Amino acid sequence: MAGEKPPARTPPGPPPRPLLWRWRHNPLRRRTDTIEAWAGLGLLIAVLAVAPLAALLVGDSARRHYEDTARHQHLTRYEVTATLTRDAPRHPEPGSDEEKKTRYPVEVRVITREGRTRTTRTDVPPGLPAGGTVRLWITADGEATDRPLTARQIHSRTMGWALLAAIGVALSGAAVHALTGLALRRRNLSAWGTAWAETAPRWTTPT
Structure with a gap:
């Protein structure tokens, strides 16, 4: 009908970021973005290196424990x-x-x-x-x-502990990454607050 206002358009959201946007040079990339990217890569490499080692060490310790237990059980x-x-x-x-x-x-x-x-x-x-x-x-x-304990039970329990060790390393890496990101985001917010405190008076001062 004449005189009706067209419906208000929803402002578009921010464009999707590329997968490796923190690694690409652009004027909007902050120093903390680069730090977060390198920290995430370092944690990923650490998890991939430590998780198998932790699974091996914990699995070997568990196997020896259960083998000793089985020998004692056979004696008693x-x-x-x-x-x-x-x-x-x-x-x-x-x-x-x-x-x-x-x-x-x-x-x-x-x-x-x-x-x-x-x-x-x-x-x-x-x-x-x-x-x-x-x-x-x-x-x-x-x-x-x-x-x-049978050999199958010993193997099953050993594999269970090895898997738990690997998962524990992965979860620890994820927790460290999340805490690192939180700390960097808080730093960004603090920097934005400082920058705004310096810029806001220029916008509000009458000309």
Whole structure:
């Protein structure tokens, strides 16, 4: 309709910066931009160099720790046949997949290497009758325990610690980069404030 004002146009935003704009010579590039660019590159190189080394050192330390643990477990644990002293509970859904995965804690009787009879508790499949037998690992005192670490478990845990070490180095580098950028931005704001304090009186002084 006549007399209506055209809708106000939204002012365009700043143009996108090129990927490597901090490395290119231009009149708007500040000294802090160059510092931030070189700091980021240095941190990237440091992370790429340190992360594999940290993973190697931590992984080797973890492997030796778990191998020592496994050797100690093999010396202090052994597998025996245990006898149930009472019936294990029956699962409410016999023959189901859930029954195959369910285990119930029951009291069992074991004989140690010294010939002593001890009782302990372990998890067994449902429905086992009193007098039934199961194989389990026990300590020297006749207490039920886990089997010693296997080679696969040692490898898995070693790789887990190595991966955590590498991720830790990467996160540390990212944190340092973020803090460096924050410090440089604060420096820029301070410099802008100083420059504006010097320039503003010239703009506001009447001619």
